[in-house]
Amino acid sequence: MDTVKPESIDEIFRAFGGPTTFARAMKLKRPSTASEMRRRGSIPVEYWESLIEIAPQYGLEGLTPERLVSIHARKAAARQRRLPVRVKRDKRSRAA
DSSP states (O other), rough: OOOOOOOOOHHHHHHTTHHHHHHHHHTTTTTHHHHHHHHHHOOOOOGGHHHHOOOOOOOSSSSOOOHHHHHHHHHHHHHHHHHHOOOOOOOOGSSO
């Protein structure tokens, strides 16, 4: 099995073989929970300890809390760059 140093949430799910396998490995009650994580591109912190523990079994190397924070931070920063910037208008600047 090749090892991967994940750069994204999607790479983590690919290493597991998809959301269904991820859900089974993480002992999630519903596979839809894993599907939603993948769709959102975010794995909640409460799952990180278990994920880090089993990651090597799925060929993921170097998965640490710091790495997961970095992956999530990059995702959030990219999302922020895509959001339109709202400009507050001063009521006084409107023409009467």
